[in-house]
Amino acid sequence: MNDVVNYVIDGNIGVITVNSPPVNALSQAVRQGLLDAIRAAASDDTEAMVIHCEGRTFIAGADIKEFGKPHAEPLLPDLLNEVEASEKIIVAALHGTALGGGFETALSCHYRIALDSAKVGLPEVKLGLLPGAGGTQRVPRLAGVEASLELILSGAPIAAGRAAEIGLVDKVVSTDLLAEALAYARQLAKTRAPVRRTSELTVENVDDSVFDNVSAGLGKRARGQTAPPRIVECVRSAMTMSFEDGQKRERELFSECMQDPQSVALRHMFFAERVAAKVAGLSDDVPIRDVKSVGIIGGGTMGGGIAMSFANAGISVTLVEINNKALRRGLTIIDQNYAGSVKRGKLSESKAADCRGLISGATDYSALGDVDLVIEAVFEDPELKKDIFARLDKACKPGAILATNTSYQDVNEIAAATMRPQDVLGMHFFSPAHIMKLLEVVRADKTADDVLNTVMALSKRIRKVAVVSGVCYGFIGNRMLQGYFREAQLCLIEGGSPESVDAALYDWGMAMGPISVGDLAGLDVGYKARQAQPEEERGDPAAYRVPDVLVEAGRLGQKSGKGFYTYDADTRARTSDPDVQAIIEREAAALGIERSPIDAEEIVDRLIYALVNEGMRILEEGIAQRPGDIDVVYVYGYGFPAWRGGPMHYADAVGLGNVLSRIEEFRNRFGDDNWAPAPLLEKLVREGRTLAEWTER
Numbered sequence: 001m002n003d004v005v006n007y008v009i010d011g012n013i014g015v016i017t018v019n020s021p022p023v024n025a026l027s028q029a030v031r032q033g034l035l036d037a038i039r040a041a042a043s044d045d046t047e048a049m050v051i052h053c054e055g056r057t058f059i060a061g062a063d064i065k066e067f068g069k070p071h072a073e074p075l076l077p078d079l080l081n082e083v084e085a086s087e088k089i090i091v092a093a094l095h096g097t098a099l100g101g102g103f104e105t106a107l108s109c110h111y112r113i114a115l116d117s118a119k120v121g122l123p124e125v126k127l128g129l130l131p132g133a134g135g136t137q138r139v140p141r142l143a144g145v146e147a148s149l150e151l152i153l154s155g156a157p158i159a160a161g162r163a164a165e166i167g168l169v170d171k172v173v174s175t176d177l178l179a180e181a182l183a184y185a186r187q188l189a190k191t192r193a194p195v196r197r198t199s200e201l202t203v204e205n206v207d208d209s210v211f212d213n214v215s216a217g218l219g220k221r222a223r224g225q226t227a228p229p230r231i232v233e234c235v236r237s238a239m240t241m242s243f244e245d246g247q248k249r250e251r252e253l254f255s256e257c258m259q260d261p262q263s264v265a266l267r268h269m270f271f272a273e274r275v276a277a278k279v280a281g282l283s284d285d286v287p288i289r290d291v292k293s294v295g296i297i298g299g300g301t302m303g304g305g306i307a308m309s310f311a312n313a314g315i316s317v318t319l320v321e322i323n324n325k326a327l328r329r330g331l332t333i334i335d336q337n338y339a340g341s342v343k344r345g346k347l348s349e350s351k352a353a354d355c356r357g358l359i360s361g362a363t364d365y366s367a368l369g370d371v372d373l374v375i376e377a378v379f380e381d382p383e384l385k386k387d388i389f390a391r392l393d394k395a396c397k398p399g400a401i402l403a404t405n406t407s408y409q410d411v412n413e414i415a416a417a418t419m420r421p422q423d424v425l426g427m428h429f430f431s432p433a434h435i436m437k438l439l440e441v442v443r444a445d446k447t448a449d450d451v452l453n454t455v456m457a458l459s460k461r462i463r464k465v466a467v468v469s470g471v472c473y474g475f476i477g478n479r480m481l482q483g484y485f486r487e488a489q490l491c492l493i494e495g496g497s498p499e500s501v502d503a504a505l506y507d508w509g510m511a512m513g514p515i516s517v518g519d520l521a522g523l524d525v526g527y528k529a530r531q532a533q534p535e536e537e538r539g540d541p542a543a544y545r546v547p548d549v550l551v552e553a554g555r556l557g558q559k560s561g562k563g564f565y566t567y568d569a570d571t572r573a574r575t576s577d578p579d580v581q582a583i584i585e586r587e588a589a590a591l592g593i594e595r596s597p598i599d600a601e602e603i604v605d606r607l608i609y610a611l612v613n614e615g616m617r618i619l620e621e622g623i624a625q626r627p628g629d630i631d632v633v634y635v636y637g638y639g640f641p642a643w644r645g646g647p648m649h650y651a652d653a654v655g656l657g658n659v660l661s662r663i664e665e666f667r668n669r670f671g672d673d674n675w676a677p678a679p680l681l682e683k684l685v686r687e688g689r690t691l692a693e694w695t696e697r
């Protein structure tokens with residue numbers, strides 16, 4: 001038919017093959033090829049058709065690269081209506097991931113056969129969209145309202161077996177998909193099976209309360225997001241309207257989603273995440289070192305979670321602690337975490353046992369003689385870290401990669417403690433390390449290309465989203481966070497309360513407010529760091545007086561039951577504490593600050609623009625490769641709402657001119673120290689360019 005869709009006749013069956021790597025997305029060429037093939041088959045001697053795909057997967061959805069561009073015919077809903085209207089039976093043969101428009105293509109066919117390893121789903125919600133090619137109308141007709149709402153609102157793919165259980169797939173096979181699909185099509189033709197058109201079915205009625213309950217739950221499940229309520233409306237339409245009218249409504253709401261800034265942001269995130277995995281300037285032929293076993297030094301909060309990340313990917317781990325007692329403590333926490341995963345149904349008992357079996361313990365560095373990678377996760381003490389790296393240099397085999405999980409320390413200095421700085425880099429995980437997706441990979445001055453390449457590839461194996469950072473204090477994420485936390489404290493002491501500052505950011509979309517984050521991480525961490533500094537280097541006392549007083553009063557945060565809030569010992573539920581408000585007011589008075597209320601908009605602008613301004617400096621200095629990398633760091637590591645696209649995309653969306661004006665307003669009010677605009681921001685505004693345009697330079 002064309003370069004990406006082939007049509008051949010096999011006996012009495014027309015075989016339509018899509019071959020458009022990497023994921024057979026429904027580009028204009030694929031749509032056109034499918035249409036031409038269906039039309040050709042309509043007028044030849046075949047009795048039925050099979051649609052299947054070459055490569056790793058059945059069609060994985062609409063071509064996201066075409067979104068935002070002018071529509072090119074044939075449009076997908078029209079194509080799929082024509083597929084369904086075919087007088088000859090069409091069988092879809094599914095393998096890999098039949099997602100979004102790809103699964104909608106299968107739903108418009110009359111029968112569906114799938115490999116048992118296949119997954120099907122409608123992930124559009126993750127792009128701020130809804131299934132726009134009949135998915136919201138056809139799934140309820142096959143699987144009922146409740147299963148449809150779950151599938152479409154979660155966006156999570158389901159296994160072929162489960163899809164068969166709920167009526168979305170007719171037959172599941174374990175091998176020879178194409179041969180099985182051909183045999184199935186022949187049998188259907190021979191038995192004169194009906195041409196089953198899903199649009200001709202009706203949706204079983206459910207009580208209105210089903211929709212009301214789901215809508216009520218969206219406040220929590222999809223806070224701030226605009227696509228989910230539209231999905232609920234579409235599914236309701238499938239029940240209350242004809243197929244034609246329901247599909248019309250689906251089209252209207254799909255267009256609204258497509259125009260919505262949330263979808264623009266989520267589509268940006270989709271590509272940013274994938275681009276972040278690529279290291280600029282690193283050629284494809286840089287080799288990858290083999291990593292079969294890993295050593296981890298320090299089995300505390302981070303070391304334990306890192307060990308689990310590797311074991312969960314089938315990689316064996318040796319955990320080294322300072323003595324047997326510390327080792328036992330670390331391994332016990334790992335045991336408890338696995339038991340928790342089993343209890344919550346996240347892992348089967350046998351899988352948990354297999355993973356746990358890959359982790360062994362030691363108290364001597366000689367146990368690391370043969371490992372391919374070591375990750376150091378001991379206390380944040382630069383001298384201790386350098387000492388450990390000097391010892392690793394002696395204990396590890398040549399070619400082993402040596403990584404530090406440090407949050408702030410200079411990776412160049414740590415590398416210099418060894419005779420092999422080319423093998424050293426940072427692997428900065430986030431807590432809890434077995435759950436959080438982000439991994440900052442810190443490229444030191446002498447890190448070898450193949451070491452970097454190996455760790456980027458490894459991050460995929462352990463299911464992390466990796467972002468490369470240069471060396472600086474705090475790397476990308478924690479460096480930016482300093483201004484964000486500073487403004488949180490300043491807003492608090494100048495007129496806010498823990499509740500008002502937290503609510504402003506939470507309501508804006510952050511997973512947690514900044515004050516609660518401080519309580520969770522422990523207020524003593526920052527306190528100790530400040531104590532280690534001479535007073536004149538600590539900055540404006542207004543930005544740290546209150547947490548200092550709290551720590552000195554034994555209020556360390558959640559771990560001591562009290563911090564900015566008071567926490568219930570059993571449930572960890574937080575309550576406001578009038579004592580804290582009194583401390584804030586007292587300290588404000590002592591510093592001569594006249595408190596006056598600050599509205600939520602100002603709180604958000606001060607915190608978020610502090611991130612943006614520092615992000616601009618990080619880009620200028622080349623610490624981050626691209627603005628999208630910073631967005632990935634914030635969405636995957638710091639609870640930034642994905643539907644706002646990360647701080648840098650958000651700045652573009654608000655308009656860099658508007659961001660700069662607000663920063664200049666803050667500079668006029670608060671001074672140059674905190675609010676000098678980043679030169680890159682000023683330059684882009686002067687040139688009338690966006691960050692996205694700057695990236696394409």
Ligand code: 3HC
Pocket residue numbers: 022023025057060061062063064065076097099100101102104123124127129130131132133135271274275
């Ligand atoms: N459109 C365009 N490009 C796509 C794409 C799509 N739908 N899906 C994946 N790609 C590209 C990726 O950008 C990547 O490109 P790169 O190599 O240049 O970076 C390449 O394909 C491989 O993708 P992954 O690295 O993600 O490969 P994986 O094997 O890890 O995952 C996948 C494969 C599960 C298919 C995953 O890519 C995925 O989830 N894709 C998106 C699926 C999706 O959201 N579909 C719905 C689209 S919206 C829609 O269909 C609207 C309709 O209802 C009208």
Ligand code: NAI
Pocket residue numbers: 297298299300301302303320321322326330376377378379380381388405406407408428429430431
């Ligand atoms: P932790 O205090 O929970 O654990 C440190 C562990 O290292 C302890 O169990 C200790 O016994 C062990 N240890 C100390 N010296 C050792 C030695 N010489 N040999 C072997 N083991 C030794 O600390 P945590 O929180 O796990 O932090 C570890 C590192 O990870 C630090 O550099 C920290 O900055 C960084 N980090 C911490 C994050 C967090 O949220 N806690 C997030 C990201 C990075």
